[in-house]
Amino acid sequence: MASVAESGVTPASRRRRFSRRRVGQAAAPYVLLTPAAAVIGLVLAYPLYLLVKMSFEKYGLFELIRHKGRWIGTANYASIFHDGEFWHVVLRTLVFTIVCVSLTMVLGTAIALLLLQVSRWVRIALTTGLVLVWAVPVIVAVNIWRWMVDYQFGVANWTLTKLHLGDFARHDWFANPWTGFGVFTLLIVWGAIPFVTITVYAGLAQVPHELLEAAAIDGARPWAIFREVTLPLLKPIFVILTSLSIIWDFQVFQQIWVMLDARPSSDYYTMAIYAFHQSFQISEYGLGAAIAVVMVLFMFMATLIYLRQMLRTGEVN
Amino acid sequence: MKVRYLAAGLLVAMLAVAASTASGGTSRSHATKIVVWLQNDAQNGWPEAVALANRNFKAQHPDVDVDVQYQSWGTHLTKFDAALAGGDAPDVIEMGNTEMTKYMAAGAFKSLTQSAFPNSATWLQGLKGSCQFNGKLYGVPYYAGARAVIYRTDQYKAAGIKSAPKSLAQFMVDGQKLMKKYGKDGNYSAVYFPGKYWYYAMSFVYDYGSQIAIRKGGKWKGTLNTPRALAALNQVKRVMKLSRASKTGDEANPQQALVFAKGKVGSFVGNGWEWPYALDTKVGNPALDGKMNAYPMPSHLRGKFMPTFLGGSDLAIPVTTKNQGLAADWIKAFTSTASESEIAKAGNIANTTKLLSFNASNPKLAPFARAAKYSWFVPTSPNWTNVENANVLQNMLVKIATGRASVRAAATSASNQITRILNTGA
Numbered sequence: 001m002a003s004v005a006e007s008g009v010t011p012a013s014r015r016r017r018f019s020r021r022r023v024g025q026a027a028a029p030y031v032l033l034t035p036a037a038a039v040i041g042l043v044l045a046y047p048l049y050l051l052v053k054m055s056f057e058k059y060g061l062f063e064l065i066r067h068k069g070r071w072i073g074t075a076n077y078a079s080i081f082h083d084g085e086f087w088h089v090v091l092r093t094l095v096f097t098i099v100c101v102s103l104t105m106v107l108g109t110a111i112a113l114l115l116l117q118v119s120r121w122v123r124i125a126l127t128t129g130l131v132l133v134w135a136v137p138v139i140v141a142v143n144i145w146r147w148m149v150d151y152q153f154g155v156a157n158w159t160l161t162k163l164h165l166g167d168f169a170r171h172d173w174f175a176n177p178w179t180g181f182g183v184f185t186l187l188i189v190w191g192a193i194p195f196v197t198i199t200v201y202a203g204l205a206q207v208p209h210e211l212l213e214a215a216a217i218d219g220a221r222p223w224a225i226f227r228e229v230t231l232p233l234l235k236p237i238f239v240i241l242t243s244l245s246i247i248w249d250f251q252v253f254q255q256i257w258v259m260l261d262a263r264p265s266s267d268y269y270t271m272a273i274y275a276f277h278q279s280f281q282i283s284e285y286g287l288g289a290a291i292a293v294v295m296v297l298f299m300f301m302a303t304l305i306y307l308r309q310m311l312r313t314g315e316v317n
Numbered sequence: 318m319k320v321r322y323l324a325a326g327l328l329v330a331m332l333a334v335a336a337s338t339a340s341g342g343t344s345r346s347h348a349t350k351i352v353v354w355l356q357n358d359a360q361n362g363w364p365e366a367v368a369l370a371n372r373n374f375k376a377q378h379p380d381v382d383v384d385v386q387y388q389s390w391g392t393h394l395t396k397f398d399a400a401l402a403g404g405d406a407p408d409v410i411e412m413g414n415t416e417m418t419k420y421m422a423a424g425a426f427k428s429l430t431q432s433a434f435p436n437s438a439t440w441l442q443g444l445k446g447s448c449q450f451n452g453k454l455y456g457v458p459y460y461a462g463a464r465a466v467i468y469r470t471d472q473y474k475a476a477g478i479k480s481a482p483k484s485l486a487q488f489m490v491d492g493q494k495l496m497k498k499y500g501k502d503g504n505y506s507a508v509y510f511p512g513k514y515w516y517y518a519m520s521f522v523y524d525y526g527s528q529i530a531i532r533k534g535g536k537w538k539g540t541l542n543t544p545r546a547l548a549a550l551n552q553v554k555r556v557m558k559l560s561r562a563s564k565t566g567d568e569a570n571p572q573q574a575l576v577f578a579k580g581k582v583g584s585f586v587g588n589g590w591e592w593p594y595a596l597d598t599k600v601g602n603p604a605l606d607g608k609m610n611a612y613p614m615p616s617h618l619r620g621k622f623m624p625t626f627l628g629g630s631d632l633a634i635p636v637t638t639k640n641q642g643l644a645a646d647w648i649k650a651f652t653s654t655a656s657e658s659e660i661a662k663a664g665n666i667a668n669t670t671k672l673l674s675f676n677a678s679n680p681k682l683a684p685f686a687r688a689a690k691y692s693w694f695v696p697t698s699p700n701w702t703n704v705e706n707a708n709v710l711q712n713m714l715v716k717i718a719t720g721r722a723s724v725r726a727a728a729t730s731a732s733n734q735i736t737r738i739l740n741t742g743a
Contacts, residue, residue: 060742061423064402065636151563152504169503174565175719261570262391263513265712280395281706282738283419 048296055289064285076290085266086274086291093250093271096181100249103189105242108196113226115201127198134194142258145187149173174260177267187255192248196241203237204230236309243306247299271295348640350382351647352407354397356630357387359411361597362590366659370651377650381643390569394706397635401425406635408644411459414447414629415695415705421450422699426633427641428453434645435653436669443692444629444668456631457648458668460660463625463689464516465611466508467577467592468584472499476583481612484619485524485552492559495583502581503561509576509585510560512718513567513711516626517586517614518553523693524616524623525549529710530696530735537698537739539732541713542725550717550724552617557718564718567711578602586614588628589664589676589685611681613688627692629666698739709734 055076057069080086111130115123136144149156157168174180207230215225231238253272256264264273275295279288359367371383386407388396394416400406412420420426431437431454440458448456466481466488473491476498482488495507510517519529527546530539540546557564562576574591576582578601585591592609595601613622632651634644650656652668661667661675664682666689676686695701704710713731716722722730 061398061419061425064398065423065425067402067404151566152561170561172564172719175715176721260565261567263567263708263711265565265708265715267712277707280398282703283398 051289051292051296054286055293057286057289059284059286059289061283064283069286072286076286077294079287080290080294085269089269089271089274092269096185096252096270097246097249100185100188100192100252101242101245103185104192104196104245104249105238107189108193108241109200109238111193111197112200112204115197116204130194130197133190134198136191138191138254139258141191142187142255145183146259149183174268180268184252184255184259187259188249188252192245196245199237199241200234203234207233236312239309240306243302243309246302247306250299250302251295271298348381348643350384351409351640351643353383353385353409353647354388354393354407355385355411356393357389358590360387361594363660363663363665366651366656366663369659370647370653370656373650373653373656374647377646378643383647394702401635401637404637406637408634408638408640409647410633410635411630412456412633414444414461414627414631416702417447417456417631417633418450418697419699419702420633421455425635426455427636427638428455429457429634429645430454434649436657436671439669439671441629441666441668441670443627443694444631447629448631448633456633457652459630459632459652460657460668461627461629461666461689462588462590463627463666463685463692464520464586464588465613465625465684465688466584467574467587467595467609467611469582469605469608470610471608472583481610482615484615485617485623486619488615489555489559492556492583496559499581499583505581505583506561506585507559507583508556509562509573509582510557511562511566511568511573512557512564512715513708514586515710515714516568516628518550518714519710520614520623520625520693521549521553521556522546524618525552528693528696530698530732530739532696532698537696537736539735539739541732541735542729547725547728550728553714554717554724565715575600578605580605589666589682592664592681611684613684613691622688622691624691624693625688627689627694696739700739700741703738703741704735707734707738709738 054069056071056073057063058072058075059069063069111126115126118126148154151157151170151172156173157171160166160168160171173183211229211233212225215229220228251272252270253276256268256270256273257276260268269277271291272295275288275291277288278291279285355367367385371385374381374383388411390413393410397406397410434457437457441461444458444461448454448458472495476491476494478491478494482491492507496505499505500507522529522541522545525545525548527543527549528540530537532538541550562573568585568587572591572594573582573585574587574595577585577587577591578595578597580602592611595609596603596606614625615621616623632648634641634648638644654669654671657667657669657672658675661672661682662679664685666673666676666686673686676682695705709731713727716727717724
């Protein structure tokens with residue numbers, strides 16, 4: 001979006017004749033950027049600085065009350081890296097993220113392709129449904145899902161039993177972490193699909209018809225057309241969507257937290273929950289901060305891919 | 318161009334809003350209000366006591382409002398930590414008696430003068446102990462609770478149970494009778510026992526002569542994998558078979574008294590206040606009045622009671638308050654004899670022995686007062702709250718309830734975790 005605005009301004013500025021004006025023009029972007037930079041500094045950079053600082057400190061309840069931590073170097077990091085549970089949590093979070101992101105991208109794209117094929121009314125109905133899903137606040141969505149998978153009165157158990165898929169009366173989906181995470185995967189993919197579908201659909205609408213037709217005339221099959229024509233054209237969109245999904249799914253918190261009454265058992269710890277647990281439940285804020293910093297580094301990698309694509313897209317435009 | 322100006326304008330507006338709200342939060346020069354954090358038990362169970370205290374406080378300080386903010390047990394400490402860090406903690410906070418030590422050790426509360434508070438000479442010894450650290454007083458006992466078996470007299474009679482069981486063995490036999498009579502309904506529980514209900518489960522451990530952890534030579538050691546504790550936990554697993562409650566749920570989500578009110582529960586182990594709560598006209602079932610009674614949970618030793626968890630709450634004044642005098646005055650009003658009588662009437666044990674006869678003479682309170690004579694308490698380590706917050710006992714019980722691990726494996730892993738947490742920083 002920034003690049004679009006840019007291209008609208010540049011030709012106009014070339015026409016300016018007076019140097020004073022030109023100086024003003026040159027300063028204007030910086031002046032205009034200042035509030036944004038100040039806000040980012042205030043709400044992002046400063047807290048991040050505090051987080052990193054805290055991760056090198058002993059910061060428990062005692063220190064919290066006195067608003068002053070004690071510097072202990074890398075002891076917090078050493079402690080989490082030697083903690084077997086931490087690596088379990090990292091692995092669990094990574095696997096969960098990969099599964100969720102893959103499912104979201106594949107299903108989201110599939111539905112976007114479907115939208116191209118169906119009649120106008122079906123498309124409108126489908127899009128409306130997707131937007132509605134998107135519009136539901138996370139907490140509301142989680143509570144609805146919670147009722148659906150309730151062990152005693154949930155509609156999920158009732159339906160599965162009625163369909164003769166087995167006896168699901170009083171089946172507790174969260175008794176086993178595998179089925180529990182199955183429910184969370186469904187919930188998260190369900191919530192993430194609308195954004196992916198609508199964005200990919202918008203991208204698909206931009207693919208020149210001539211290209212697709214030409215490929216078809218040359219005898220390419222639909223799958224080949226998608227792979228050889230559509231996919232390369234939409235690559236920037238896919239890269240951005242995937243990296244955003246990674247960032248979102250990697251830090252999943254509310255869904256698990258709310259669904260499990262704010263007391264998830266350790267089988268359900270993701271990195272975000274583990275950091276919260278160390279900080280707010282055990283009152284080891286330094287340790288929690290160290291986990292959060294590691295998390296930030298993980299996400300920074302995903303962001304790098306995203307940023308590179310953003311910059312490239314900017315160059316093309 | 319326009320888009321940019323719009324964006325810049327928006328940002329300036331956002332900054333302005335942020336700045337104005339920031340300055341709005343800090344004006345606290347002369348107190349016109351004190352903030353009190355109570356648990357929502359008071360809201361559900363004894364709102365009269367709160368109203369009475371507020372009226373009496375208001376009579377004494379007409380210019381000061383009392384803002385009572387209700388909290389839930391699961392999240393109040395998280396919020397309290399955040400409030401302490403932000404310098405915005407309440408003036409009075411209700412703390413669970415098991416939560417006190419950690420916060421007293423960290424210096425979170427103002428120290429108090431015992432004689433300034435009503436009935437302080439006759440405070441319940443168990444509660445008073447939870448308010449003291451290194452010989453100083455940091456809290457005021459609020460109320461205590463003991464759990465007993467609350468049951469449906471009509472269902473017991475229909476199942477052929479003639480009197481309240483006198484031993485754990487009889488309790489089990491009666492439970493099976495109930496299941497035989499009503500258990501065809503897949504949602505019926507003879508004994509409603511959600512998987513994470515550790516206050517009840519640990520009573521078995523103490524009844525069988527074990528503890529959660531012991532202190533030896535300055536070091537804590539988890540003792541849930543000792544032979545006695547294992548025998549107790551195996552018994553817990555057998556009692557759980559009489560329940561269709563969620564194996565991964567706890568006693569507060571949903572409130573067990575309200576599940577009981579729905580009619581498909583023969584008995585549950587609850588606090589005194591849960592009896593009237595089950596009959597509540599709005600959320601409970603008043604039709605059960607006259608069909609309920611309670612008895613102390615019987616021990617595995619015939620004729621004895623199983624120790625019950627000495628639950629309770631204290632009131633404390635955070636160090637961050639600027640209104641210590643007002644806060645203390647509100648606590649005095651809330652723990653006055655009149656107010657404590659209201660609290661006792663709601664099914665609790667008042668903070669003073671002066672009011673104990675009050676409980677013994679009321680048939681709806683007497684079983685809990687009798688149960689309270691044999692009680693257990695959590696290990697008194699500043700780190701104990703961390704064991705609770707790490708859900709160590711709950712996780713162990715869920716593993717036992719769902720059969721995901723053997724009793725021995727679950728107990729050993731929990732015990733090792735407890736040893737580690739209790740010795741942290743010691």
